[in-house]
Amino acid sequence: MTTLQRKGPSLDFKNGRVDLTHGGGGRAMAQLVEELFIECFDNDALRQRNDQACLAVEAGRVVMTTDGYVISPLFFPGGDIGSLSVHGTINDVAMAGAVPLALSASFIIEEGLPLADLKRIVISMAAASKAAGVPVVTGDTKVVEKGKGDGLFIATTGIGQVPEGVRISGDLARPGDxxxxxxxxxxxxxxxxxxxxxxxxxxxxxxxxxxxxxxxxxxxxxxxxxxxxxxxxxxxxxxxxxxxxxxxxxxxxxxxxxxxxxxxxxxxxxxxxxxxxxxxxxxxxxxxxxxxxxxxxxxxxxxxxxxxxxxxxxxxxxxxxxxxxxxxxxxxxxxxxxxxxxxxxxxx
Amino acid sequence: MTTLQRKGPSLDFKNGRVDLTHGGGGRAMAQLVEELFIECFDNDALRQRNDQACLAVEAGRVVMTTDGYVISPLFFPGGDIGSLSVHGTINDVAMAGAVPLALSASFIIEEGLPLADLKRIVISMAAASKAAGVPVVTGDTKVVEKGKGDGLFIATTGIGQVPEGVRISGDLARPGDxxxxxxxxxxxxxxxxxxxxxxxxxxxxxxxxxxxxxxxxxxxxxxxxxxxxxxxxxxxxxxxxxxxxxxxxxxxxxxxxxxxxxxxxxxxxxxxxxxxxxxxxxxxxxxxxxxxxxxxxxxxxxxxxxxxxxxxxxxxxxxxxxxxxxxxxxxxxxxxxxxxxxxxxxxx
Structure with a gap:
């Protein structure tokens, strides 16, 4: 991609930190998207580099669900905010009996977050997405000033299709069930x-x-x-x-x-x-x-x-x-x- | 809804503030969802009270897009974070030539935000959604401690359907255009x-x-x-x-x-x-x-x-x-x- 040809060195994922330019809509953000998100999530829809992903669906019922993840600390035994944000949203799609099709991810990053932490989280998120067979097809990155966030928040949204004949809803419990x-x-x-x-x-x-x-x-x-x-x-x-x-x-x-x-x-x-x-x-x-x-x-x-x-x-x-x-x-x-x-x- | 019958007084939208219980998954959160989100956004999908919304779609191409909104200040001449989060995401759907179907909204609220501000924003968001004819069909609320956020962040995701024959993408510009x-x-x-x-x-x-x-x-x-x-x-x-x-x-x-x-x-x-x-x-x-x-x-x-x-x-x-x-x-x-x-x- 030309973006990369025209700019300087790669991001420093070892010692670098997220700064406000990574959310500014300019060259630094394009670089973060290229070198981290497109690289890790690695799917056709994302590689299109549009502000939206395009997916083929069959006629029928589509479910949509969203969750914000603000867990603290970001890493914990058995996962991290990245894998959690994939699992949690896939599960909310699945709870309608639906087959998950795709996820979107909105990252709200606090200035100063080590790029190494961000990369570790995105790699984990990508691994969870690949293991589940549900790609992260579109996303967004915002950066807020130090002290106005807490490392990283992720909001993931999922869509899925409900098989014909399945009707699962929280209002259907009946005495005797x-x-x-x-x-x-x-x-x-x-x-x-x-x-x-x-x-x-x-x-x-x-x-x-x-x-x-x-x-x-x-x-x-x-x-x-x-x-x-x-x-x-x-x-x-x-x-x-x-x-x-x-x-x-x-x-x-x-x-x-x-x-x-x-x-x-x-x-x-x-x-x-x-x-x-x-x-x-x-x-x-x-x-x-x-x-x-x-x-x-x-x-x-x-x-x-x-x-x-x-x-x-x-x-x-x-x-x-x-x-x-x-x-x-x-x-x-x-x-x-x-x-x-x-x-x-x-x-x- | 029984939730409401079994709890105390209504939320104090005049002098009250958001606290951590409003994001805790218990009674206080259920009350906020009932008295604010379902009340204002007011649509069938949301009234189902499931963790996901179910929508009818035709066979074809669905686009999905997401954006996090972190604008500061929350209110500005010509809008606020709520109306902006509706317009911005509808626009990203529309930029594929697609007809927007629905929005989801993830609220990440800083403890202490006046409930009056939150209500004003949700009312504005609902008005923008109604004016556009694109309902907010599902959502999520998280609350972070004071000093770990900045009032309110909103991540909205939109889905839409692309009419047959339309193919619009950022990689299609050609010399002479x-x-x-x-x-x-x-x-x-x-x-x-x-x-x-x-x-x-x-x-x-x-x-x-x-x-x-x-x-x-x-x-x-x-x-x-x-x-x-x-x-x-x-x-x-x-x-x-x-x-x-x-x-x-x-x-x-x-x-x-x-x-x-x-x-x-x-x-x-x-x-x-x-x-x-x-x-x-x-x-x-x-x-x-x-x-x-x-x-x-x-x-x-x-x-x-x-x-x-x-x-x-x-x-x-x-x-x-x-x-x-x-x-x-x-x-x-x-x-x-x-x-x-x-x-x-x-x-x-």
Whole structure:
């Protein structure tokens, strides 16, 4: 590309830092786009170098979803803001039963961010995108002055196509439906919090950050009648179940003993004063399905690597209050409410 | 919605401030989404309350584009970060000749932002979206601690469908093509800078921020053979022409005398030491078309309210260096290079 022929040396990805010119729309920004984003994400749409990507779609339903990622710190056990921004947005596409087609990425960078950190994040993001088979086809870069941001924020948007016959939505839970989750709860949030609080769990606890569209494709193929799918991210299982109960106008009964939680997560939660049901997950999903299909779906989920710890954790009931109630491990019963305050700021 | 029945009083949009709970994924965030975003944006997709919106599309080509908005200050003559984020992203969709279908919006809010400011911005954004006929169908809210952001950043993504037969791309400029612009240059950047520098031009200078998809639809209908369209935002006319020249592997010759610039913009640029050719626009476009269609396109552009000051400003030439050269008003000739440094930080 001529841009490169006419300018000076390559960017210094070893010792350089992002400055305001990298967001200015001129030569420095063009260089960053060439040497980092086009180089790493490496796909035809991006190589077109237009302000928009062009994609072929079939007639039907397209889903669109967006998420801003502001996680702190930028790197954590099991991932970083880059891989997280790919996984999280793919998952929101997948939760409609849709096949993800493409991602866009908007980078808001604080002046002074080491170019080495930015490159490491973009490489990780590109690796996550390639592993998932969902390209980052277009993007944008802005730089704000030092002290007006916090290293890096990324907003990713995803689009996908919904297969014919699939209709999955948060308002479709019905009394008698079974509630399943695809694995252990709280891994992501506790991994990040342990790092922040220097609890020294780094060697054992990792974020569960993962792209779930492969698991969802298997689930939809086996049980097309799935009613709801949602990933319990911020606010955790408790808040997400409350969202779904409220949206569908139903109540829920779950059993504490059936909710898989890692021993290390349980221990860290005790130390940190957290309830694992409110802690964020980034590679897990909740499925609500007609009761009679639950066992079949469970076996399909368990046979996928990302669903091996799946469990049936409860049922949907009639309840004009739309309460989520939990039978505790001690045989009691308690209402599991929405997250009230802010338990874990900047967890995603 | 039950969420609302089960919680306390409404948000205090008069004296309240955004706090970390509004991004926490719990009850406070649900309330902000209900009382502000769903209320203002008001469309079926958003009312579904899923983490993704579902849209019907026809078979063909879909374009996707994203932009982060970090403009400072948040409010400026002729708009605010909300309306700008709608116009800017619609324009990037339109620059492919596409019909915009929908927008998504990711809000990254600094703790402490007055809820009144956020509401004013969302109302403005909703008004811009409604006026353009392009709904904001899905979104996300994150809150970062005070001092880790700067009031509000918004990343909007747009999707649109390209009509059959239209093929517009930055690499299609050919020697002999005419270069047109849709109006005066530099209005947006100078309006924002004047405000920042307290130059006191507020009464006369306004941002040109506007959605150009209507103008583009007229242009594409009249001249389907348009080769390139691009909006000269950051880096201004000069950088954008250089981008196009580089992408298409051509040179350009433009005439200074034919580039419309408001007298107030010219005056402010002299005071501020700016070159209007490098100043951002947010409601203007560059069109590159086969020479023989230029006059017809010009007359179509001039008959649209957003193109009344359109002009033919030059031609595409063969040039292995891909230089943009300008015949100056004094009869000289100079190379118009890319923006080298950062002239106007956070102009969009």
């Amino acid at each position: 079974a509630i399943l989750i695809s694995g252990t709860m709280g891994d992501h949030g506790v991994a990040v919090m342990s790092l922040r609080e220097s609890l020294g769990f780094e060697t054992t606890l990792h974020s569960d950050s993962a792209a779930l569209h492969g698991l969802v494709a298997d689930m939809v193929a086996a049980v097309p009648a799935i009613h709801c799918l949602r990933d319990p991210t911020r606010g955790g299982l408790a808040s997400t179940l409350n969202e779904l109960a409220s949206q569908s106008g139903v109540g829920m009964r779950i059993r504490e003993a059936d909710i898989p939680i890692r021993q290390e997560v349980r221990g860290a939660c005790e130390l940190l004063g957290l309830d694992p049901l409110y802690v964020a997950n980034e590679g897990k999903l909740i499925a609500i399905v007609p009761g009679e299909t639950a066992e079949r779906l469970l076996s399909v989920m368990r046979s996928h690597p990302l669903g091996k710890d799946s469990a049936i954790i409860g049922t949907v009931v009639e309840d004009s209050h739309h309460f989520v109630q939990m039978e505790t491990s001690f045989g009691g019963n308690r209402v599991v409410d929405w997250l009230a305050g802010e338990q874990l700021p900047r967890i995603c | 005419a270069i047109l612009i849709s109006g005066t240059m530099g209005d947006h950047g100078v309006a924002v800078m004047s405000l920042r520098e307290s130059l006191g031009f507020e009464t006369t200078l306004h941002s040109d921020s506007a959605a150009l998809h209507g103008l583009v639809a007229d242009m594409v209908a009249a001249v389907p053979a348009i080769h390139c369209l691009r909006d000269p935002t950051r880096g201004g006319l000069a950088s954008t022409l250089n981008e196009l020249a580089s992408q298409s592997g051509v040179g350009m010759r433009i005439r200074e005398a034919d580039i419309p610039i408001r007298q107030e913009v010219r005056g402010a640029c002299e005071l501020l030491g700016l070159d209007p050719l490098y100043v951002a626009n947010e409601g203007k476009l560059i069109a590159i078309v086969p020479g023989e269609t230029a006059e017809r396109l010009l007359s179509v552009m001039r008959s649209h309210p957003l193109g009344k000051d359109s002009a033919i400003i030059g031609t595409v030439v063969e040039d292995s260096h891909h230089f943009v050269q300008m015949e100056t008003s004094f009869g000289g000739n100079r190379v118009v290079d890319w923006l080298a440094g950062e002239q106007l930080p956070r102009i969009c």
